[in-house]
Amino acid sequence: MDEQPRLMxxxxxxxxxxxxxxxxxMQEGTGGTDGDGRKQDIGDIxxxxxxxxxxxxxxxxxxxxxxxxxxxxxxxxxxLCEIKEKTVLSIRGAQEEEPPDPQLMRLDNMLLxxxxxxxxxxxGSAAAAAAAAASGGAGADNSAEHSDYRAKLSQIxxxxxxxxxxxxxxxxxxxxxxxxxxxxxxxxxPISPKEIERMVSIIHRxxxxxxxxxxxxxxxxxxxxxxxxxxxxxxxxxxNKQATEILNEYFYSHLSNPYPSEEAKEELAKKCSITxxxxxxxxxxxxxxxxxxxxxxQEEANMYxxxxxxxxxxxxAHGSQANSPSTPNSAGGYPSPCYQPDRRIQ
DNA sequence: TCTGATGATTGCCT
DNA sequence: AGGCAATCATCAGA
Numbered sequence: 001m002d003e004q005p006r007l008m009x010x011x012x013x014x015x016x017x018x019x020x021x022x023x024x025x026m027q028e029g030t031g032g033t034d035g036d037g038r039k040q041d042i043g044d045i046x047x048x049x050x051x052x053x054x055x056x057x058x059x060x061x062x063x064x065x066x067x068x069x070x071x072x073x074x075x076x077x078x079x080l081c082e083i084k085e086k087t088v089l090s091i092r093g094a095q096e097e098e099p100p101d102p103q104l105m106r107l108d109n110m111l112l113x114x115x116x117x118x119x120x121x122x123x124g125s126a127a128a129a130a131a132a133a134a135s136g137g138a139g140a141d142n143s144a145e146h147s148d149y150r151a152k153l154s155q156i157x158x159x160x161x162x163x164x165x166x167x168x169x170x171x172x173x174x175x176x177x178x179x180x181x182x183x184x185x186x187x188x189x190p191i192s193p194k195e196i197e198r199m200v201s202i203i204h205r206x207x208x209x210x211x212x213x214x215x216x217x218x219x220x221x222x223x224x225x226x227x228x229x230x231x232x233x234x235x236x237x238x239x240n241k242q243a244t245e246i247l248n249e250y251f252y253s254h255l256s257n258p259y260p261s262e263e264a265k266e267e268l269a270k271k272c273s274i275t276x277x278x279x280x281x282x283x284x285x286x287x288x289x290x291x292x293x294x295x296x297x298q299e300e301a302n303m304y305x306x307x308x309x310x311x312x313x314x315x316x317a318h319g320s321q322a323n324s325p326s327t328p329n330s331a332g333g334y335p336s337p338c339y340q341p342d343r344r345i346q
Numbered sequence: 347t348c349t350g351a352t353g354a355t356t357g358c359c360t
Numbered sequence: 361a362g363g364c365a366a367t368c369a370t371c372a373g374a
Binding site for chain 2: 236237277281282285
Binding site for chain 3: 237
């Protein structure tokens with residue numbers, strides 16, 4: 001530390017050397033010999049500061065030039081930079097090495113998975129595919145919703161990329177500006193390239209925190225869109241008339257045991273263009289509702305029973321099989337509407 | 347707008 | 361795991 005006063009003194013010496021704008025006694029570096037003389041000098045300097053004009057700025061440029069040309073300048077600045085490095089910057093440096101932010105990684109992963117960042121996925125997101133599978137049946141409506149989802153997702157993607165580009169551009173502009181400024185200043189004050197580098201990384205950190213906010217809000221938007229899309233599965237559509245007929249036909253022709261096997265369910269699902277789960281739901285609902293109010297379903301049961309009987313008769317007449325899928329439980333018979341849930345045949 | 351019908355979901359049971 | 365029962369949410373006709 002005892003170096004500094006000496007250095008500062010020599011610095012001052014460099015700065016004042018041969019400057020045309022300063023009083024003669026300042027250029028000589030001696031100052032006044034008595035107290036009144038010193039006060040006079042300080043007063044002169046203050047006076048100069050207070051009366052800076054365009055002309056004095058020109059003088060400052062000349063002074064800067066003189067400073068740059070001084071033979072001691074590079075060595076002096078090197079030493080000053082070293083001292084700075086050892087004090088302030090080393091303290092900051094200890095805090096610089098940060099592990100990758102887990103939250104940022106999570107956001108990046110999610111944006112990648114949803115196809116917002118990274119290469120655009122042709123078939124839309126995993127969420128869309130999952131929801132498409134979940135909603136099963138209504139194909140046309142589903143694909144319409146799917147494309148709606150994709151359109152909204154690509155809108156989010158576009159906004160995200162535009163904003164990201166804007167931030168990156170602003171970051172680059174600002175970094176360049178600060179670097180130029182520091183390089184320029186490094187001619188008149190001790191700034192090492194390392195310090196410039198550090199400043200750049202500080203700027204990048206600031207901008208990346210802004211980017212993180214952008215990523216966060218983008219993720220939120222995707223989540224909202226996704227949940228809205230997945231909720232759409234609750235928007236049920238009634239099965240078409242033909243599907244209902246097929247299901248009812250099976251139900252009433254197997255009234256004594258209305259529990260289709262897995263194969264039968266698959267066959268029904270195929271015929272009705274719905275999922276096996278929907279077939280199961282339908283039979284679950286039908287059984288419980290039939291049981292609760294047999295009287296109400298009497299007419300329907302009779303109608304389907306008659307229809308089944310007719311088709312069975314036709315089938316036997318033509319020597320072919322009946323229309324209903326696989327299980328020939330009550331085939332040929334006239335299933336009376338006497339379903340008793342306790343008497344399952346299994 | 348109301349109301350019954352109906353597909354889906356949930357929690358419990360066997 | 362599959363079924364039952366209750367319930368929810370939406371559709372569709374009056």
